[in-house]
Structure formats: C-alpha cells, structure tokens
Amino acid sequence: MRLSQLVSSIQLSHQLYHRSKFVFSPSVNGLLSSVRRYCSDGDGKDNKQGRKLNSTVPLNNSAIKLLLKELYKDNGFKHKLKVHKIEDDLLAKVARKFRSKAISKNNRELNETFIRVRNGEDKVMALWPYFLKYAKKEYPLIGCIKDLLYHSNFRSPVSWYQEARNIAPRKIIYHAGPTNSGKTYHALHKFFKAEKAIYCCPLRLLAHEIYRRSLEANVKCDLITGEERLYVDPNGFSSQHVSCTVEMANINEHYDIGIIDEIQMIKDDLRGFAWTRALLGLCAFELHLCGDPSGIDLIRKLADSCGDEFEVQRYDRLVPLSVQKNSFDGKLSNVTKGDCVVAFSRKELFKLKYSVESKTDHKCAIIYGGLPSVTRAHQADLFNDPNNDYNVLVASDAIGMGLNLNIKRIIFNSLMKFDGLEITSLTPSHARQVAGRAGRFRSDFNIGEITTLFVDDLPIIQRLLDTPIEPIQRAGLGLTWSDVELFSYYLPEASFTDILDLFSNLVKVGDKFFICRNEEFKNVAAIVDTVEGLLLKEKYIFCLAPIDHRNPLMSSAVLKFATHVGKRTSITDASLKELIPYPFKMPDDEEKLFTLEAVYDILDLYLWLRFPDYFVNYHEVCRLQKELESVISKFLASPRKRKIVSSSAYRNYRSNTVKFPFKLSSVDEREVVSDVKKRRS
Ligand SMILES: Nc1ncnc2c1ncn2[C@@H]1O[C@H](COP(=O)(O)OP(=O)(O)OP(=O)(O)O)[C@@H](O)[C@H]1O
Ligand SMILES: [Mg+2]
Numbered sequence: 001m002r003l004s005q006l007v008s009s010i011q012l013s014h015q016l017y018h019r020s021k022f023v024f025s026p027s028v029n030g031l032l033s034s035v036r037r038y039c040s041d042g043d044g045k046d047n048k049q050g051r052k053l054n055s056t057v058p059l060n061n062s063a064i065k066l067l068l069k070e071l072y073k074d075n076g077f078k079h080k081l082k083v084h085k086i087e088d089d090l091l092a093k094v095a096r097k098f099r100s101k102a103i104s105k106n107n108r109e110l111n112e113t114f115i116r117v118r119n120g121e122d123k124v125m126a127l128w129p130y131f132l133k134y135a136k137k138e139y140p141l142i143g144c145i146k147d148l149l150y151h152s153n154f155r156s157p158v159s160w161y162q163e164a165r166n167i168a169p170r171k172i173i174y175h176a177g178p179t180n181s182g183k184t185y186h187a188l189h190k191f192f193k194a195e196k197a198i199y200c201c202p203l204r205l206l207a208h209e210i211y212r213r214s215l216e217a218n219v220k221c222d223l224i225t226g227e228e229r230l231y232v233d234p235n236g237f238s239s240q241h242v243s244c245t246v247e248m249a250n251i252n253e254h255y256d257i258g259i260i261d262e263i264q265m266i267k268d269d270l271r272g273f274a275w276t277r278a279l280l281g282l283c284a285f286e287l288h289l290c291g292d293p294s295g296i297d298l299i300r301k302l303a304d305s306c307g308d309e310f311e312v313q314r315y316d317r318l319v320p321l322s323v324q325k326n327s328f329d330g331k332l333s334n335v336t337k338g339d340c341v342v343a344f345s346r347k348e349l350f351k352l353k354y355s356v357e358s359k360t361d362h363k364c365a366i367i368y369g370g371l372p373s374v375t376r377a378h379q380a381d382l383f384n385d386p387n388n389d390y391n392v393l394v395a396s397d398a399i400g401m402g403l404n405l406n407i408k409r410i411i412f413n414s415l416m417k418f419d420g421l422e423i424t425s426l427t428p429s430h431a432r433q434v435a436g437r438a439g440r441f442r443s444d445f446n447i448g449e450i451t452t453l454f455v456d457d458l459p460i461i462q463r464l465l466d467t468p469i470e471p472i473q474r475a476g477l478g479l480t481w482s483d484v485e486l487f488s489y490y491l492p493e494a495s496f497t498d499i500l501d502l503f504s505n506l507v508k509v510g511d512k513f514f515i516c517r518n519e520e521f522k523n524v525a526a527i528v529d530t531v532e533g534l535l536l537k538e539k540y541i542f543c544l545a546p547i548d549h550r551n552p553l554m555s556s557a558v559l560k561f562a563t564h565v566g567k568r569t570s571i572t573d574a575s576l577k578e579l580i581p582y583p584f585k586m587p588d589d590e591e592k593l594f595t596l597e598a599v600y601d602i603l604d605l606y607l608w609l610r611f612p613d614y615f616v617n618y619h620e621v622c623r624l625q626k627e628l629e630s631v632i633s634k635f636l637a638s639p640r641k642r643k644i645v646s647s648s649a650y651r652n653y654r655s656n657t658v659k660f661p662f663k664l665s666s667v668d669e670r671e672v673v674s675d676v677k678k679r680r681s
Helices: 003-020 028-038 061-073 075-083 088-104 108-119 124-138 141-151 162-166 183-193 204-216 263-267 272-281 293-306 346-359 373-384 428-435 455-466 481-490 496-506 519-528 536-544 552-567 573-579 590-609 618-637 647-656 674-680
Strands: 171-176 197-201 221-224 241-245 254-260 283-291 309-314 321-323 339-342 364-367 392-395 409-412 416-418 423-425 448-452 475-477 513-515
Touching: 061 075, 061 088, 061 108, 061 124, 075 124, 088 108, 088 124, 108 124, 124 141, 141 481, 141 496, 162 272, 171 183, 171 293, 183 197, 183 204, 183 254, 183 283, 197 204, 204 221, 204 241, 204 373, 254 272, 263 272, 263 283, 263 293, 263 475, 272 283, 272 293, 272 475, 283 293, 293 309, 321 455, 346 364, 346 392, 346 590, 364 373, 373 392, 373 618, 409 428, 428 455, 448 455, 481 496, 481 536, 496 519, 496 536, 519 536, 519 552, 536 552, 552 573, 552 590, 573 590, 573 618, 590 618
Parallel strands: 171 283, 171 309, 197 241, 197 254, 221 241, 254 283, 321 448, 339 392, 339 409, 364 392, 409 448, 475 513
Antiparallel strands: 416 423
C-alpha cells in the first residue's frame, strides 16, 4: 500500500467511525484494529488485514493522532482526568501540545509505547503516564492541584484561630437594635471598666471618637488605624485599652473585653472578612457585638461552632423616627435648621450645597467619604455647633455609621447609589442606617424625621423603611498571607496575579461563608506584579492598602512606591513632592478639589505602607497632610460662585436622571438595577 492510499484509508476509517457511531457503535478496540491494519510507515509490508503487527517501525502522524483520539475517549483516561482535576479547557491545551510532542518523535520511550499500542502489545492507556508527565511539566499546577484544593477548602474557618478556641467558651453578647438605640453606649461601659480591652469599628473617625472619649474618661487608650498609631505612652508601649479599625484588630493579644461595632458589616461584599476574622479570632473572654438584629441567627451559629456562649440584649430606638407626609416637592428653599440632605455623588453634593446656600440664609456643611477624615470631623463639628450659621448638612452615606450628628430631619435627594462598579438602589438596611441619623438621643431634637426631595421617592422610602431587613446568611472570608505563601510554595514560578486567579477558581467555602470581592486587590496586584525586586509579601501588603486604582494619580503613586521598595531605595518627602502637585494651591473648582483629595489619599498610602526602611519621612508626611487638609477646609469654607438653580430647572434635571426603578410591591434587598445601568451608560 502506498502512502497516499494509506492516508485515505485512515481517513476512510475515521469517517466510517464517525458515521457509524450511532449505527454500528464500534468499540474502541474495533477502531484500534483499524489503526493497526492501516497505519505503518507506508511500505505496507506488515499490513496484511487481520494479521497482528510486530513492527518496530514508527507510526506516521495520522496514526499518532488517531491513537491519541482513542486515548482521550477511553473511560480509564477520563477517570484519571477527574482524579487529577484536569478539566476540559486544560485538557484541550495539554492535548494540543502533547500531540505536537508525540509527532515530533523525539522521545524514544514514548515512540516505543505508541508502537506497542499500535501492535496490540499494550493498551492505549499505556500512553497515560507520558501524557500526565508532560501535562505536569507544561502546567505545574496539575502536579499540586489536589494539595491546593485541600488548602483552599475554607469550610471550617473556625479552626484557623486556635488561640481563641483555646479560651472557649468565650462569652458573646450581641447588642441588637436599630440605629441610635444605645448599643455602642452600653458595650462601651464594659470597655471603660475592663482591665484590658479592645474596641473595633469600621471607620477611622469612629475609632478616633472612642479614643477621645476614653481619654476624656481618664482611660488610657491607644489608637490604631491603618494610617495612624497613637500611643499614650511616650515611649510607644501599648496601653491596656485600644481603639482600632477592625482590620487592625490584634488577634494574638488576650483581652478581658472585646467590642466589635457594626457587626452587620460581616456581610459586606468588600470588607466582611475583617469582621469574620475579628469575630472568630479575637482572644477576649467577653466579646460584645453591636449591630442591627439581622446578624443574630448567623452569629449564634458561628458562636456555637466556636464552642462559645451566646446571648442577645435587645434595644429600642431612644428617639422615635417618622416619615413625613410630604416631600420637598423639589424645593430646596424648604430646608430649615437641622436638616441633612443626602445624595450619593460628590458632584451632586456640591450642587446641593450651592443651591441651599443660594436659596436660604443657611450655610451648608458637607460630608462625604472622599474628604480627609479630619475634614469630615471638622465639618461634623461645624454642623453640630449651634453657635454658627452651618445649620444644614449635605452628606453622602458616609454619615451612615455610628456618627453622632445633630440632625433633625433627613431628606433623601436620591435613592440610587453608585459604588464605583455599578449603580444600585438603596437597600432597606442601608436606607435605615442613613435615616437613623435623624433625631439622635440627647441631641436638640426629640424626634427624627425623614422625607425626600422629590415626591415620587417618598412612598419608596417609606416602603424601604418598613421592609424587614433580611437575616444575614453568610459571613465574608478573604485571602490571607498564609494562603498566598502556600500557593507560591507549590507554584514558585506563578506570578502574584496568577495565584489570586487560581485562588478564586479553587476556593470552596461552607454554607455560612462567602468569599469577599477582590477586584481592588487584583487591580493593585496587576500593578505591583510588573515591579522587579518586590518580594511576594511586599506585593501582598500593597494589595491590602486602601488604594482606589480608578484614580490615575493613585495608580502612578503605587507604581512609584513599589518601584522604590523593589530597588530598596527610600522614598523621602522630597521624592514624594515630585509625584504630587506641591506646593498645594487653593482649588478653583470641585474638579481640582477632587484631585487634592486624591493627593491626600496618596499621603495616606505613604503612612499606611510604613515599611520602615523605605517610607522614612513619616512625620514630614503627616505635616504635609495637615497642610493639605487646611487647604481643603478653606475651600469648603470659602464663598463659592453660587449656581442659582431654580426649582423648575432642578426638577427638569431630575426627571432626566434615573428614577427609582422598583415596583412598590417588590422591594428587594439586593436588587441591581440593570436597566438603569444601561440608561446611564
Ligand atoms: N443610657 C444612655 N444614657 C446616656 N446617653 C446615652 C444612653 N444611651 C445612648 N446614649 C447616647 O445616645 C447616642 C446614641 O447611642 P449609641 O451611639 O450607643 O447608639 P447606637 O445604637 O450604637 O447607634 P448606631 O447604630 O447609630 O451606632 C450616643 O450619643 C450615646 O452616648
Ligand atoms: Mg453604634
């Protein structure tokens, strides 16, 4: 048989196989024998039909391909793939490469095995060990996937914190109630009286407040946040009390009393893992949790699995809260002393501030997340002080947690929120959190009131506030340094980004947990992965830092800082000033203000990173921050060119922007408004 005949014979047998799949269902062996009959080097000497081959002549390419096809169909092979967790997409990649390798015929043992299979002296599965060896060489992950799967099994995070388990049973007291019901107040009583205690909360500003209140109560207390460490002891020795942001909670120290404030944040998509860690890991004999009642069931289950005691103390609002019958009907001129207008974008907030200031005699304080925390505190003080003209506040939901503000009435300008990734409608729990700022106990107002700027939002806010908050089902978990370290031990060549992707793909969690979103983490990882000389641990620390990668100024700062660390050179305040617009100028408009806010965040990052050998000018950078903060505060205080927005113009503006999309009958806790997104985009 000539070569061309052979090839067409093979093609014929192949086609026959495919055509006959349903008609004759030929067995694998049947096809193998057709390979054996037709495939040899082409001179046909040994190919007489029905005769067993005993040739040492290598197979041609088509025959190799055909045998490989049979291998991939073999049930034994499919079983092995499952055992080694090689899934279809990976199989496709490996198979392509393995075929080229087999065709190149430069592996003598493999060639001989092909020949033996062709001759019927071996089964097709004899090729498996070569396939696996090759697959592992090309994709090292295959060699360790079982181990990695074992290590990415996050079904029992309770067992990660042995130190805390050793002191079980801890006594866990859940202070459950609506906003402004005295939960934190009661937990703090225990904190002040304790020999040794820790207070953990979501905001730097709150941590500051508790630090200040402790000192006022003559309790020596340190302050630990990502950016700041203030020790009462001049030599920097720790005090017995500490107020910290929850991510900074020290789980290696033993305390008599621990407080975790705003425990419902355990369900937060981005930061929930920090609450889970504090809850499971704090070594406190008595642990006080403050939050709304939605977390009770979940925390009870978690406490059970920790072997801890659990009790609930319930609270009612100290000041009643009611939704008004009428909206403002678009007229900002209706604002009075003690009003707070809530909106969810910086530009909108400034528009509101100028509008209120132009239509009334009130001055407007402003609070939103992008402002430096000192500025926020300063604005809160201005608003709380009854002896000035700052009678009205415009604010984002940054006021939504724990802050004590002298608010009589909350006026929602909008019920939509953009979190940087998507536009979402306000959830019932979020609405309550913000609305609950009205009528604080012992403030000037003995009732809290809620309304909306626009009439169509009023029934919706009523509905949101009436909707029971769904019980929290799951607690957040995140990637820890020891996970990263372990993955890199198994896959030393993998980049940091690869490790993160792999982790996301492999990790399995129990039904009481979820993995927090880590887009920010991955975006920073993509930046620092490009930097030479940076250790994996250093990359990990960069990723933990509070970095808004959407801000280009911040991204270039991250790259610059990482490059310095990679080159083992220090970043002085002089080199920092090259990166930022210095000296700071009073901004002309809000856009320039937003740039200054980004600069403030860069200075924060410098303080946060705190690698002692490289970020060497801590105090100078603190001074720069103060200087910048005073420029920002001056801008906010300066009389701006006021845009006079008439009610009808404002109403038109509103009707062209999105409306709240819910049907009143279907208010859903986590509905994402996709059609709104489309309209906005
Ligand atoms: N029994 C009390 N005696 C005096 N002041 C109290 C008492 N309970 C609460 N307060 C004060 O009332 C205000 C609200 O209390 P607290 O901050 O503890 O409420 P909360 O339930 O934690 O609210 P949020 O959910 O907003 O954090 C605080 O200023 C607090 O000091
Ligand atoms: Mg509180």
